[in-house]
Amino acid sequence: MGPLSGIRILEMASIGPGPMAAMMLSDMGATVLRIERQSDSGLGIRRPTKYDLLLRGRKAIALDLKKADAIEVVLGLVEKSDGLIEGFRPGVMERLGLSPDICHQRNPKLIFGRMTGWGQQGPLSHAAGHDLNYIGLTGALNAFGRKGQMPVPPSNVLGDFAGGATYLAFGMVCALLEAQRSGKGQVIDAAIIDGTAHLMTSIFGAYGAGIIVLDRGQNITDTGAFFYEIYACSDDKLISIAPIEAKFYSDLLEKLGIDPDSLPPQSDKSRWEEGKATLAQIFARKTRDEWCAILEGSDVCFAPVLSMEEAPHHPHMHARGVFIDVDGVLQPAPAPRFSRTIPQDPSAPKKVVDTPLSEALYGWMDRYQIERLRASGLTIQP
Numbered sequence: 324m325g326p327l328s329g330i331r332i333l334e335m336a337s338i339g340p341g342p343m344a345a346m347m348l349s350d351m352g353a354t355v356l357r358i359e360r361q362s363d364s365g366l367g368i369r370r371p372t373k374y375d376l377l378l379r380g381r382k383a384i385a386l387d388l389k390k391a392d393a394i395e396v397v398l399g400l401v402e403k404s405d406g407l408i409e410g411f412r413p414g415v416m417e418r419l420g421l422s423p424d425i426c427h428q429r430n431p432k433l434i435f436g437r438m439t440g441w442g443q444q445g446p447l448s449h450a451a452g453h454d455l456n457y458i459g460l461t462g463a464l465n466a467f468g469r470k471g472q473m474p475v476p477p478s479n480v481l482g483d484f485a486g487g488a489t490y491l492a493f494g495m496v497c498a499l500l501e502a503q504r505s506g507k508g509q510v511i512d513a514a515i516i517d518g519t520a521h522l523m524t525s526i527f528g529a530y531g532a533g534i535i536v537l538d539r540g541q542n543i544t545d546t547g548a549f550f551y552e553i554y555a556c557s558d559d560k561l562i563s564i565a566p567i568e569a570k571f572y573s574d575l576l577e578k579l580g581i582d583p584d585s586l587p588p589q590s591d592k593s594r595w596e597e598g599k600a601t602l603a604q605i606f607a608r609k610t611r612d613e614w615c616a617i618l619e620g621s622d623v624c625f626a627p628v629l630s631m632e633e634a635p636h637h638p639h640m641h642a643r644g645v646f647i648d649v650d651g652v653l654q655p656a657p658a659p660r661f662s663r664t665i666p667q668d669p670s671a672p673k674k675v676v677d678t679p680l681s682e683a684l685y686g687w688m689d690r691y692q693i694e695r696l697r698a699s700g701l702t703i704q705p
Contacts, residue, residue, distance in 0.1 A: 324352055324664055324665075324666075324667075325350070325351040325352020325353075325657075325661070325664055325665070325666030325667070326351055326352060326661055326664040326666075327348060327351040327352040327353040327496075328352035328353075328664070329352075329354075330348070330352070330353040330354070330405050330406070330499065331353070331354045331355075331356070331403060331404045331405050331406075331687075332345065332348050332349075332353050332354070332355045332356070332404065332405065332406045332407070332408060332495075333355075333356055333358065333397070333400050333401060333404040333406070333407045333408070334355050334356065334357040334358065334381070334407075334408045334409075335358050335407070335408065335409040335410070335411070335416075335421075336357055336358060336359045336360055336383075337366075337409065337410025337411065337438065338366050338367035338410070339367065339377075339410075339454070339479065339483040339484075339487070339488075340410065340438050340483045340484060340487030340488040340491060340513075340515065341408055341409070341410030341438045341488070341491070342377035342378060343377050343483070343484050343487070343488030344408060344436070344438065344487075344488040344489075344491040344492040344495070344513075345357065345377075345381065345408055346376075346377050346378070346379060346380060346381075346669075347488065347489070347492040348406075348492055348495065348496075349379070349380035349381045349669065350380060350657035350658075350666055350669055351657065351666055352664070352666050352667075354381075354686065355380070355381040356381065356382055356383070356384070356400065356683070356684075356687060357378070357381055357382070357383035357384075358383070358384060358385075358386055358388075358397060358400075359383050359384065359385040359386075359675050360385065360386075360387075360388070361385045361386065361387045361703055372672050372673065372674050373650065373651075373652055373671060373672060374652060375672050376652070376654050376672065378672035379649065379654070379669040379670060379671060379672050380669030380670055381670075382673075382678055382682060382683040382684075382685075383673075383675045383678065383683060384675065384678075384680065384683050384684065384702055384704060385675045385676075385702055385703050385704065386701055386702060387701065388419055390701065391420070392699065392701055393701050394419060394420045394421060396696060396701060397421060398421070398425070398426070398429050399688075399692075400687055401421075401426050401429050401430050401433060402429050402430050403687055404430065404433060405432070405433070405434065405499060405502075406433065406434035406435075406436060406495050406498075406499060407426060407433060407434070407435050407436060408436040408438065408491065408495070409421075409435075409436070409437055409438070410437075410438040410439070412439065412448075412449055412451075413437075413439065413443045413444075413448050413449060414449070416437075423435045423510045427508055430508065431506075431507060431508055432502050432506060432507065432508045433508040434495055434498040434499055434502060434508050434509065434511065435508065435509070435510045435511065436491055436494065436495050436498075436510075436511040436513060437510060437511060437512055437513060438487060438488075438491045438513050439512075439513075439514055439515070440452045440453070440454075440456070440457045440482075440487075440514065440515045440516065441457070441514060441515075441516060442512060442514030442516060442517060443512045443514070444512075447460075453479070454476075454479035454481070454482035454483045454515070455476055455479075455482070457482045457486070457487075457515040457516050457519060458476075458477075458481055458482040458486070458515075458519050460516055461486075461516050461519045461520045461523060462520070462523060462527075463481060463482075463486075463519050463520075463522070463523050464476065465537070465539070466523075466526065466539065466545060467539070467545070468539040468540060468545075469539060469540040469546050470538070470539060470540030470541055470546075470547065471540070472539070472540070474539065481519060481522070482515045482519050483515065485518070485519070485522060486515045486516075486517075486518030486519030486520075486521070486522055487513065487514075487515040487518055487519075489518065490513050490517070490518035490521070491511065491513035494511040494513050495511060498511055541592070543567060544567075547592070547595060548567075548589070548592075548595055548598075549586070549587075549595050549596075549597075549598030549599040549601075549602055550564065550565070550566055550567065550572055550575070550589055550598070551564070551565045551567060552564060552599060552602070553628060554602060554603055554606040554607075555603070555606065555607060556606055556607065556609060556610050556611040556613075556614060557607055557608060557609055557610050558610040558611060558612075560610070560611035560627070560628075561611070561627070561628035562606060562611055562614050562615075562618075562625065562626070562627050562628060563625065563626050563627075563628055564602075564618075564623065564624060564625055565624040565625075566623055566624045567624070569589070570622070571622050571623060571624050572589060574621060574622045574623045575618075575623040575624075575625075578617060578618055578621060578623055579605060581605070585601065586598050586601055586602075611627050614627075615627055634646070635653055644656055647668055649668060649669060649670070649671050650671040652671065656668070657669065675703070675704060676703060676704060676705075678704065679704060679705050680693050680696060680697050680702060680704045680705065681693055683704065684696075
């Protein structure tokens with residue numbers, strides 16, 4: 324039983340950060356019901372259902388939201404929900420007849436979570452966009468990359484999932500806690516640009532203090548420093564070192580058998596490239612496994628750079644159970660961990676048509692309501 328056991332969330336089907344936030348809540352024990360479209364939205368990058376891992380751990384029903392009777396079904400579910408998540412452009416829920424005001428009339432305690440890239444208000448709020456555009460606007464994308472090269476997009480992890488989904492899930496839990504005290508619901512405007520900018524708080528502080536410069540690849544933590552870098556080994560596999568602090572840096576030099584005078588001082592930025600060349604030659608003398616045997620588990624701030632295929636099999640990752648197998652699909656386990664209210668492993672994603680209405684709506688409707696819904700023809704499920 325996870326810490327959110329007993330919490331009910333209604334999820335309006337969307338892509339990217341919305342499903343991720345719903346998965347995070349479901350991973351922690353919340354009961355999440357996903358409302359799918361009956362027609363293909365044409366959005367996102369498609370994959371077989373069993374690998375659409377953001378849809379794990381919850382049931383779904385498919386409704387034609389253009390029909391007034393279907394909207395009434397959703398509002399009936401709203402009455403039994405603690406929260407709702409939607410990821411449409413601003414104004415879509417209002418046009419459907421599912422605005423926050425209407426939903427709060429049916430359930431004043433409802434937490435109404437809205438996930439967008441640009442936010443509910445602002446000059447760009449109604450424009451289409453994706454992760455790359457959102458992180459570009461925040462100043463974050465410009466910070467990723469090597470000296471003299473173009474910015475390197477960090478996949479869609481930073482914007483969609485860190486700046487978007489994580490902040491929506493956090494906002495939902497905060498508002499659910501507040502609603503327990505006040506008895507009142509509210510609207511959460513979770514914008515990827517807001518969350519991503521917030522993630523940059525420390526970086527903005529460092530820039531304001533003059534500790535970092537705007538040019539990529541010339542700062543300690545952006546591949547500028549030779550002691551915070553990725554290096555190739557003799558087998559072309561990669562390792563990472565990050566001994567920023569003097570005591571850890573000293574440990575690295577000792578492990579490598581290097582005279583400190585053979586490398587430039589850590590503070591001398593003008594000689595960082597010289598330091599990189601020296602360490603590149605040293606690390607190229609052994610394989611990645613050999614360096615792991617020498618450095619791993621010590622205080623030199625070291626780790627191999629593993630692929631997604633390799634990561635689940637690393638002894639540390641295996642010992643902690645960071646990855647789990649669900650119906651033959653290897654995937655990250657729910658996080659974080661709890662000492663008492665331990666979440667169960669999630670169930671595998673299922674196609675809507677493979678889930679009977681009685682199963683999808685168990686605990687949401689009684690059997691008579693389910694039969695009426697089935698007979699209405701509003702759904703495509705048996």
